[in-house]
Amino acid sequence: MSKTLQYYNVLYVDDEIHNLNSFKACFRRDFKVFTATNVAEGLKILNEQEIHLIITDQRMPETTGIEFLESIIKDHPEPVRMLLTGYADIAAVIDAINKGQVFKYIQKPWQEDQLRQTILEGLELYTLNKTKKEIAEKLEENNRQMEFILRQSLLS
Template sequence: MEQSLQYSNVLYVDDELHNLNSFKACFRRDFSVFTAQTVDEALRILKEQEIHLIVTDQRMPETTGIEFLESIIKDYPDAVRMLLTGYADIDAVVDAINKGRVFKYIQKPWEEAVLRKTIQEGLELYALTRANKKLTEELEENNKQMEFLLRQSLLS
């Protein structure tokens, strides 16, 4: 499935400026890249932009990536979430999947081609989720209309 440019806003959260700059340099031609060095910056961006996919580092000074992702699920349920870390911590992987609803767990250092493909897969998932939600809403509306027409028919 070809990635639609309609859904290409990617937010990368990492406390290391070098990582943010590298990420932006690698992916700015493929996606609309937003970067944040702190969770507060990330939250501001989430409020100002429609972010489709979030990549976050696991180990940051103020919070973990999992805690950040878990904290935004309620307000940004559709954003696809990915966790990036240099540490092979199985507990973090399990928590990421269970608490943060993480789509993919990626180890640092990341390979550009692999990460690009994974981001594209995440954005395709986002597009499919949006299309599915729209179809569900249309079906619900059609069901309401059919119910109304059926009641009218029974009453007359």
């Protein structure tokens, strides 16, 4: 990744405040960390900040992490999504991949080094996707310009 890690904004949504505090303590020097104790707070942050990677707990009081991730796809398609849970549930894993477009499924309790590596992989994916999108947009613009030039040539 060409940009410094501090450029990247990571949002972690979890109803357990001690998990949020631990995450922030571990990663605040690596990335700009945003935390939310519920989906409404998480959505507010998503609407106010450019978030590059989202980590959410699966089991929260008002909704599941999968439901949250699925609900934001339309308005926030760019961030890479990760699901963090203490429960091994194959149905949740399948739903996470199929509905929430989840990049990685992480078991609690997380190991700091493993989670850091997974986040780095997610941010690399974000960067690659963004670069791919920019290239596609440039190609589309070039195609429009080329079409215009060809039409002008044919008309003259």
